[in-house]
Amino acid sequence: xxxxxxxxxxxxxxxxxxxxxxxxxxxxxxxxxxxxxxxxxxxxxxxxxxxxxxxxxxxxxxxxxxxxxxxxxxxxxxxxxxxxxxxxxxxxxxxxxxxxxxxxxxxxxxxxxxxxxxxxxxxxxxxxxxxxxxxxxxxxxxxxxxxxxxxxxxxxxxxxxxxxxxxxxxxxxxxxxxxxxxxxxxxxxxxxxxxxxxxxxxxxxxxxxxxxxxxxxxxxxxxxxxxxxxxxxxxxxxxxxxxxxxxxxxxxxxxxxxxxxxxxxxxxxxxxxxxxxxxxxxxxxxxxxxxxxxxxxxxxxxxxxxxxxxxxxxxxxxxxxxxxxxxxxxxxxxxxxxxxxxxxxxxxxxxxxxxxxxxxxxxxxxxxxxxxxxxxxxxxxxxxxxxxxxxxxxxxxxxxxxxxxxxxxxxxxx
Numbered sequence: 001x002x003x004x005x006x007x008x009x010x011x012x013x014x015x016x017x018x019x020x021x022x023x024x025x026x027x028x029x030x031x032x033x034x035x036x037x038x039x040x041x042x043x044x045x046x047x048x049x050x051x052x053x054x055x056x057x058x059x060x061x062x063x064x065x066x067x068x069x070x071x072x073x074x075x076x077x078x079x080x081x082x083x084x085x086x087x088x089x090x091x092x093x094x095x096x097x098x099x100x101x102x103x104x105x106x107x108x109x110x111x112x113x114x115x116x117x118x119x120x121x122x123x124x125x126x127x128x129x130x131x132x133x134x135x136x137x138x139x140x141x142x143x144x145x146x147x148x149x150x151x152x153x154x155x156x157x158x159x160x161x162x163x164x165x166x167x168x169x170x171x172x173x174x175x176x177x178x179x180x181x182x183x184x185x186x187x188x189x190x191x192x193x194x195x196x197x198x199x200x201x202x203x204x205x206x207x208x209x210x211x212x213x214x215x216x217x218x219x220x221x222x223x224x225x226x227x228x229x230x231x232x233x234x235x236x237x238x239x240x241x242x243x244x245x246x247x248x249x250x251x252x253x254x255x256x257x258x259x260x261x262x263x264x265x266x267x268x269x270x271x272x273x274x275x276x277x278x279x280x281x282x283x284x285x286x287x288x289x290x291x292x293x294x295x296x297x298x299x300x301x302x303x304x305x306x307x308x309x310x311x312x313x314x315x316x317x318x319x320x321x322x323x324x325x326x327x328x329x330x331x332x333x334x335x336x337x338x339x340x341x342x343x344x345x346x347x348x349x350x351x352x353x354x355x356x357x358x359x360x361x362x363x364x365x366x367x368x369x370x371x372x373x374x375x376x377x378x379x380x381x382x383x384x385x386x387x388x389x390x391x392x393x394x395x396x397x398x399x400x401x402x403x404x405x406x407x408x409x410x411x412x413x414x
Contacts, residue, residue: 038393041361043187043335044384046310049303050250054295059282062289074281077269078104078257082284085291086257093219094233095241100262103269106279107256108217108244109135112180115213115240115258116143118271120177125169127179129157131338131368131377133187133215136180140370147370148176154329156193157181159200166208176210184227185218185334188368188379192332195228202235216243220300222333223308232259240264245283247335248300249290253283307335307383310390314382317394325401328380335383338365341376341401350378350400357403358396 063070077083083102090097105111112135120126122144128137130149140147148165151158162179169176181201183193193201205212214231232241244256256279258268272278290296314337315330328339341347347364354360365377385393 037359037361038389039361040380041363043381046384049306062286066285070282070285074278076273076278079284082288094229103258103265104279105256106254111242111256111258113139120145125176128370134367149370155197178211178213180213182215189338190329190331190336192227206238212239214239214241218334255283310382317391321394321398335381337380339378345404346375347378354397354400360393360396
């Protein structure tokens with residue numbers, strides 16, 4: 001073996017994140033495959049909503065009509081019909097959009113990764129929420145950017161602290177390049193920001209020359225009323241909107257899209273040629289069928305009712321089992337509930353205990369922080385857990401929490 005070559009390989013690997021970096025996504029995937037686990041961990045769509053028989057019929061309809069074209073390479077920017085349908089959809093959602101402002105990607109994270117690879121270099125400043133979506137945090141870590149954490153409260157990013165962070169970065173001659181946010185039904189907190197907050201966020205970003213990366217993965221998964229205007233609809237010239245078909249159609253197709261000014265899309269498309277060449281052509285053709293036949297709208301209507309019922313069920317169980325111990329938010333859409341445990345209780349220890357003692361999987365909130373994680377937070381995902389086992393799962397979580405309370409608190413909770 002050539003030792004010089006091995007040394008070179010070792011050197012290149014050292015530029016990647018350490019092996020000990022957070023592997024939460026991998027652990028979620030492994031947990032989802034274990035029989036008998038009651039999992040509130042993974043943010044997966046419900047199989048009852050994304051029914052395999054309906055998806056099979058949709059796919060067969062697509063293949064019968066598209067024939068060979070679905071199995072060929074596609075344009076790097078995405079097949080034209082899908083981009084046209086998405087541009088039309090964005091217009092209905094309030095953003096004036098043309099074909100050249102749409103790029104098809106292999107999912108939301110792939111889109112974010114492409115943007116980071118194209119526009120960011122190591123040491124660049126990016127603002128993220130504290131907490132924030134762990135997939136985004138992993139992308140930014142991979143690209144060695146400097147993440148500046150801004151606390152998230154019940155209206156989204158704390159704008160006062162955001163402004164302070166922007167001013168401080170400007171003063172150090174390393175201005176913030178991007179602000180990453182999930183304004184509608186945030187992952188992990190479930191928070192949705194109001195219109196005034198969105199407008200002020202845009203004002204701060206434009207004042208300091210920062211782009212906003214808007215993650216719209218849950219934008220259309222509201223329970224009763226749609227959220228306020230997308231950031232990209234309010235200010236299309238300084239917002240890059242990232243979205244995915246995973247929650248609306250099917251994660252297995254690995255399909256998403258980016259909406260941005262045409263020059264940005266052009267540059268991203270050029271970079272994508274050497275990145276992954278094109279997104280799944282089969283998936284794109286199926287998405288065209290879903291969008292053009294009304295299937296997508298029917299699917300969304302089903303999803304909204306289904307997830308509202310499931311959210312209400314878990315909120316009721318939490319009130320019965322943990323109402324005297326913990327606090328949590330009540331989301332208006334999306335998949336997630338953010339829980340605050342009693343002072344001094346470690347979410348990581350509770351998570352381990354719940355899994356080993358009760359076969360209940362929950363995610364400690366520490367995974368969702370770029371730095372200085374809060375130790376007493378949990379993210380509960382209600383979307384894909386079996387309804388018949390939610391009560392059992394929440395009781396298992398309660399037992400795990402109680403087992404780590406101080407004795408005086410434990411007696412009050414028992």
